[in-house]
Amino acid sequence: MQPDLPNRHFLRPSLGNRAIKVLLVGCGGNGAQMLMGLASLDTALRAISSRSLHVTVVDDDTVSEANLGRQPFYRCDLGNSKARTLTERINLAHGLTWNAVHGRAPADIGVAGMDIVITCVDTAGARRAIGAAIDACEPEFHNLQPPAYWLDLGNRATDGQLIIGCPKGAAGDKPGRLPTVMEYFPELADESVAEDDAPSCSVAEALEKQSLFVNRVVASHALALLFDLLGRGSIGHAGAFINLATGQTLPIPLPAAPVEVAA
Template identity: 40%
Template sequence: METKKAHFTAPELLNPTNPINVCLIGAGGTGSQVLTGLARMSHSLQQLGHAGFQVSLWDDDIITDANRGRQLFAECEVGLPKATALITRTNRFFGTSWKAIEKPFNSDTATGRNAIYISCVDTAAARFGIAEVLDDLDLSAHRSDTPRYWMDFGNSRDTGQVVLSTIGNIKQPASEKFTPVSSLPFVTEEFGELLRQSDNDDTPSCSLAEALEKQDLFVNSVLAQMGCSLLWQLFRKGYTGQRGAFVNLRDFRTLPVIL
């Protein structure tokens, strides 16, 4: 009988000495929700004896009144940089020392290395730019900051997807129960043509009502919960048999992306 496929988590992430470096790209509808999920996850992992996360949030956008409601911003934060507002609030609430970077993430600005990259961007061009940066990363050193995973979120008005990829091959243990999978393709490789065809309109909205015509109220939070649950599974179980999900809130359907 054919065994199920599974991807086993990079071992250095399961019991690290120092917090795991996480790069979160995008602080909008999905990114603001993912940041909260990462903070909850980091705190919970620390209570279980894990070192938790050290997150850097990249976004060069400013909060407008149209962002309130669908994104996690308050009236008093209108006019502030999105990344700084979210990171300041998160650090105060959870006692973290995470970093806000008020720049777009691209080959000219990206510095340092992170074990996990999470993208919550609006366009195919931005995704291909991130893929270009990740392709050029040095994967030679086996340390806790060795680049290992890229999780990408994307959505239209009431549908969306989250897809997990590996950065290079990750050595897998022998298993009698599963067929280990060492490499998960980039979303730009697997769904590149689909991304180009369904590229979102990133024109700024003048009001919340206009923004809700582009993206429904809860599509971002649902996707954020799905992706954070997958990441949590990687750390708590040490493996996963799924690498993402497609979500359709219009019909209340979810389809897992099986290995």
């Protein structure tokens, strides 16, 4: 009889004791918080394992007045590239050589060959573009290796969610494969739904749209999940729904483990 062990997802063997290539798409509310946390995660991984992170950040936005306060930028950063500004700051502080691309994914940088893609984007259209690029990876015919994991973060005014999945091209349809955000929310594929990603003009207007610390909370949960996966080797949930207004956090369960039938 098998022991009653909790259902766990274990880190894929391809992400062994080496530098793990991460593509961070978006360096705004959630993305900037993730980038800062990834630097801390890299330091921790180097201390407890043979793994490390090499991060490439892509974002075509520049720092505006409305970003001050809720995002980790300063008045001296106004008008500068978000991706380049924060990446250069982290490289100097931590002695890293991470890359920044002032542009968009997948148009200006592809997802093939990345181990983990993290999306911190505002629209369903941006997620569709990333999902299509991941699906287009064909390792058997063109040696375009798909990412092993796709971690997506999103939020509204006082609530948000994070979901980590394994793209089918990387994991096939093996039992226990983690569904991606596009599978959890198939409505994201509906191109007829209107999207509102208009920028705020001031800090006050930005705070009307989103709580001051919602991005930090969502990013912190995502980083904790990555630490368990990359640092400890497994996770017990696939993400979470977080509501700051009610103080509730609801974990997203892993797919049910396959049942072994005795002979």
